[in-house]
Amino acid sequence: MPEILDSYTFNNGAVAKNRLAVAPMTHWSSDPQGHATAEELAYIRPRAEGFGLFIAAATAVNAQSRAFVGEPNACTDGDIAHLKKVADTIHAGGALAILQLHHGGKETLADATEGLGVVAPSADAEKNAREITPAEIRQTIADFGAAARRAMAAGFDGVEIHGANNYLLQQFVSPHHNHRTDEYGGSLENRLRFPLAVLDSVQAACQDNPRFIIGYRLTPEEAFEDGITMTDTLALVEALARRKPQYIHISLQGFYNKARRGADENRTRLDILHEALAGTGVALIGVGGLRTPAQAIEAFRTGVVEFAAIGLGVLANPDFALRVADGDFSRIREIDLTQNAAFYQMPPKLWEKMPWFVR
Numbered sequence: 001m002p003e004i005l006d007s008y009t010f011n012n013g014a015v016a017k018n019r020l021a022v023a024p025m026t027h028w029s030s031d032p033q034g035h036a037t038a039e040e041l042a043y044i045r046p047r048a049e050g051f052g053l054f055i056a057a058a059t060a061v062n063a064q065s066r067a068f069v070g071e072p073n074a075c076t077d078g079d080i081a082h083l084k085k086v087a088d089t090i091h092a093g094g095a096l097a098i099l100q101l102h103h104g105g106k107e108t109l110a111d112a113t114e115g116l117g118v119v120a121p122s123a124d125a126e127k128n129a130r131e132i133t134p135a136e137i138r139q140t141i142a143d144f145g146a147a148a149r150r151a152m153a154a155g156f157d158g159v160e161i162h163g164a165n166n167y168l169l170q171q172f173v174s175p176h177h178n179h180r181t182d183e184y185g186g187s188l189e190n191r192l193r194f195p196l197a198v199l200d201s202v203q204a205a206c207q208d209n210p211r212f213i214i215g216y217r218l219t220p221e222e223a224f225e226d227g228i229t230m231t232d233t234l235a236l237v238e239a240l241a242r243r244k245p246q247y248i249h250i251s252l253q254g255f256y257n258k259a260r261r262g263a264d265e266n267r268t269r270l271d272i273l274h275e276a277l278a279g280t281g282v283a284l285i286g287v288g289g290l291r292t293p294a295q296a297i298e299a300f301r302t303g304v305v306e307f308a309a310i311g312l313g314v315l316a317n318p319d320f321a322l323r324v325a326d327g328d329f330s331r332i333r334e335i336d337l338t339q340n341a342a343f344y345q346m347p348p349k350l351w352e353k354m355p356w357f358v359r
Helices: 038-047 077-092 134-153 168-173 193-205 230-242 269-277 293-300 312-316 320-326
Strands: 020-022 053-060 096-102 118-120 129-131 158-163 213-218 247-250 283-287 307-310
Touching: 038 053, 038 077, 053 077, 077 096, 077 134, 096 134, 096 213, 118 168, 134 158, 134 193, 158 168, 158 193, 168 193, 193 213, 193 230, 213 230, 230 247, 230 269, 247 269, 269 283, 293 307, 293 320, 307 312
Parallel strands: 020 053, 020 307, 053 096, 096 158, 118 129, 158 213, 213 247, 247 283, 283 307
Antiparallel strands: none
């Protein structure tokens, strides 16, 4: 059996049965209240089969955070029963259930904020976003903790804080987006203050469950000249690691992408970050273009990650992890846009987005 199927024990004692993770992917398929639909659950169930971790789609922590039509909610205690359906469905497939906690920041849908308006670290006229106030920052920090508590109450095995993909936490880290002059802006130390406080809040909310897994997802660099560099990311990763989360998940388009600025440009970002985490006990999850079992196994064998996360490969192949286990790679398929949602066991609204995924 390939080493990727070996179990992994996190630094808090939680155990994943293997090193395969389903990457968090938006499905646009929750109902208008942000609750799981039958189509959504039917999409999840086969894809949890055989995986060690299933990281569920980005889930809103408050009314100012929804960036997608059909985004799930963890905003109130009334959402717990509906979140439980998702956790139970993942568990039925045998994977650990991880809920990704999300705030869209300036990418939030204006008509989904219940009149509160779109917020960002700094005002952005193009996005019609206003600067989030210090009081709202403190409330948002608390909201992440409350959402984590709801995930725990719903039976999830952990949560992943979404600090990637140009959403609110990344916006605070980025000097391109964050022009504040208070304690949350300016120096790198100040720009890291908000995301670190979010992690603190989540850990405090879940402290009564020592085996509850807490992860943090980040984008390591931005294309903007004044954006996040590997220097910034290494500082963030070191600060996160001191707080002992269970894992850090690096959001990449390509698993083997190399550093651009602020680190050795001849090395991959994952290699650099794995070295930075050596000896900390914090696991590293890598993702990016791993569409086949062979690619996932090869990536894991580089030794730079503890988990390989699969995105498009799982969309195309609900039985992806089972094919890793049985070695039958002949049945692995790519997305064929001449097919339909039913063929790939997807909600129709997710299928509509496939041209964007495979572009």
